[in-house]
Amino acid sequence: METRTDVNEFGEFGLIEHLTKYFVDQNPTTVKGVGDDAAVIDNNNLTTVVSTDMLVEGIHFDLMYSPLKHLGYKAVVVNLSDIYAMNAVPGQITVSLAISNRFSVEALDELYSGILAACEYYKVDLVGGDMTSSPKGMVISVTAIGSAPKENLVYRNGAKAGDLICISGDLGAAYIGLQILEREKQLFLDDPNLKTDLEDQQYIIGRQLKPEARWDIIKAFRDSGLIPTSMIDVSDGLASEIFHLCKQSKTGAIVEESKIPLHPDTETMALKFQLDPVTCALNGGEDYELLFTIDPNDLGKVRTMDDIFIIGEMVEAEGGIKLKTTSGNLHTMKAQGWKHF
Amino acid sequence: METRTDVNEFGEFGLIEHLTKYFVDQNPTTVKGVGDDAAVIDNNNLTTVVSTDMLVEGIHFDLMYSPLKHLGYKAVVVNLSDIYAMNAVPGQITVSLAISNRFSVEALDELYSGILAACEYYKVDLVGGDMTSSPKGMVISVTAIGSAPKENLVYRNGAKAGDLICISGDLGAAYIGLQILEREKQLFLDDPNLKTDLEDQQYIIGRQLKPEARWDIIKAFRDSGLIPTSMIDVSDGLASEIFHLCKQSKTGAIVEESKIPLHPDTETMALKFQLDPVTCALNGGEDYELLFTIDPNDLGKVRTMDDIFIIGEMVEAEGGIKLKTTSGNLHTMKAQGWKHF
Structure with missing residues (x-):
């Protein structure tokens, strides 16, 4: 019989570790891959820092009490937070959205007014994304791109006893x-x-x-x-x-x-x-x-x-x-x- | 009565245009925002090119005939294609995944073996992502990051009569x-x-x-x-x-x-x-x-x-x-x- 391992046996981090264990970085520009708040890419001068998060209706948010404007704002903020956690400054975001046909344009306007408010407050630019339908519910996937001089970056692995x-x-x-x-x-x-x-x-x-x-x-x-x-x-x-x-x-x-x-x-x-x-x-x-x-x-x-x-x-x-x-x-x-x- | 505009009245591109019309780029590093195959970010030296696509089960793929390995491969390829379409070379990808609990670890292994095959063939590094549950079905969101010397980039807007x-x-x-x-x-x-x-x-x-x-x-x-x-x-x-x-x-x-x-x-x-x-x-x-x-x-x-x-x-x-x-x-x-x- 075929083995069937439930994903709960791993948990999120274990699952990510398990699924990515065969991936070996091939590009000299990849300074940091999976396993920190954000990935780090070298450009000789500044380094580029990339982070992505996915929010799923019914899992991460409930539209019964999350106003769409707040949701848009939060979807951006949680990604920017990852860039700041590298001691970097975000400059751009992409937003991908899957929505069922129960959402009207007015509902999406609400969502994007929150995304815009976050972009304006944190001074980041919306530079791309994708928009598609979904059989049910809403999924928002945001990727944030930031930068920092290489010597300023702070990883998860630099602490020492006594810190x-x-x-x-x-x-x-x-x-x-x-x-x-x-x-x-x-x-x-x-x-x-x-x-x-x-x-x-x-x-x-x-x-x-x-x-x-x-x-x-x-x-x-x-x-x-x-x-x-x-x-x-x-x-x-x-x-x-x-x-x-x-x-x-x-x-x-x-x-x-x-x-x-x-x-x-x-x-x-x-x-x-x-x-x-x-x-x-x-x-x-x-x-x-x-x-x-x-x-x-x-x-x-x-x-x-x-x-x-x-x-x-x-x-x-x-x-x-x-x-x-x-x-x-x-x-x-x-x-x-x-x-x- | 509140207005309710069906999203079908706009179509994908119209909807993106509508929703992003109030967004103004604030960062001098944003060379190109919404509206091409990929966004372009300046790093003084190389430019960074970013593209993202979302694939939704039941909309973009049907697991009755899409083997998961092929799906993983394709999810990467469609994003790399956007980077190449800028005359740039992809270096990194992030993969975010929402899955219902009907997917086993073995099923995800299949999916990731396809992602890995694409990474190896196209020499790109998986550098991050997110993994979450979904009430129903699978959503894959991939972001590809590439680079090119600024003078090599090719946009959609450079054609002239006679070309x-x-x-x-x-x-x-x-x-x-x-x-x-x-x-x-x-x-x-x-x-x-x-x-x-x-x-x-x-x-x-x-x-x-x-x-x-x-x-x-x-x-x-x-x-x-x-x-x-x-x-x-x-x-x-x-x-x-x-x-x-x-x-x-x-x-x-x-x-x-x-x-x-x-x-x-x-x-x-x-x-x-x-x-x-x-x-x-x-x-x-x-x-x-x-x-x-x-x-x-x-x-x-x-x-x-x-x-x-x-x-x-x-x-x-x-x-x-x-x-x-x-x-x-x-x-x-x-x-x-x-x-x-």
Whole structure:
């Protein structure tokens, strides 16, 4: 009998590793292939940085509560975030779209008004794409192209034991925002006349529906002359991203629970949902903050920057990846991360 | 009442034009945005060329007759074809994939073995992508990144009246191949015990299932020092591509029906299907040949190249876009092109 292995046995990253293991880079211009936030291509002078993400209706977004304009904005932002996570600056995007015939031109106008708003705010150009029909639902695939001088690029693999682990903002809000939206959707489906109660949670709902990419942090790095030793953006939750940095840098890490930044609204609402706020930060995802490590000698440069929280330290690989609880205990961290299949 | 405009009122190109009309390029590195085979980004030295295509199950491919390995190969080739159509050389691709859980790892292995075969044959590197689940079916989005010295790039808008119109190979076979596959699928659905009869049509079925991109033509251009005045690849049918070149170059064209290259198998099978072979060439699509124009002074360079057919001439815009029949009559050409919605 033919073997049938379920894709869930691998998970996203395992599956990508499995499927790409026979691919060998052939071009001297390919500086970095699969396995970082973005690919890096050499042009002698500047390097080109390329990242791509696909958003699928029913998996990544629900049009019952995602306004199309926000969706267009977010589809761009999540890709730009990957370019910034290389310490590069995005310049162009392509947008490919598959849509069923239930979408009108007016609906697409809404979507593109969000894409345009993101292009204008982040100063990137829409330079191409594809548009096709789909038997059902909407799929958006965005590719972002950026550039950086080669010596400025920051990969996932440059951290060393002793480096400080930093994060650019609070975590977990996007996940809690999603919980509120899902709850309201369910209540609406049960009784369409019921008034929605978003509990005035603009901040956390905004973190879910209209995230921003941290270009201001990249600018602050440039202004202060700081180049992090490793960097990644938080799309799958802090724990998963810490694991990526440690795996590729061949280090361990200690993250201090008490230092993980949480917005007060996130804490309040997490407790209402009977969720541990720190677990939301560790495993929630979609915060699009920058997680990076710095040489301890660069501490002075980071101290003067807004919005930077030092949450732990890289250690030797033998030390493992640990969460130091507020009571001082060390627990082995688990990365749930992404589970879409 | 809210207006609801059906997307079919615009068609693909009209819709793209409509949706992107408010986008203004902001970056000096953006040499060419929406509206050619690929976008062009300046790096001072080499220019980067980016193209992206999305293939949707049930729209662009049918897994009942598309082997997954061929599908992977084709998904890469159609993108590389766009890069070659800029007279550039592809170096890297990204592949994003949305799949429902009906696909096993073994099925994805098949798909990626085709992607790998294309990468190896065309010497491009897989440098990134995304992998996600889909509620239903498969969507593949490929982005190809290439490069070329700026002065070598060939756009759609450089043709002038008097330029010769050339094509790199025979047309219509991919469309007839699809007709055979569709017929056999229908017969199989009606009676699964019936033996399929592909009538030994390897050539035309191969043109549909495993097309190739014409890197050999780009190499021949380089070897002979020829730079076409305009170029596009034939994905939507000859008529549609002629219209693109004329519209962007602000010219008319006369195409001679008798000069349009047709493979003997295409002619034979078209007649069996009671189709006009020339109509298949004009409106069939998916041939991935290069359609280009040259200055008449470069005729000598083209004469020595294999596989180049001169099929007509660019004229002043007032002349319109005409097909000169074998009997010598001039008919206004119609571009059906792409109709997926």
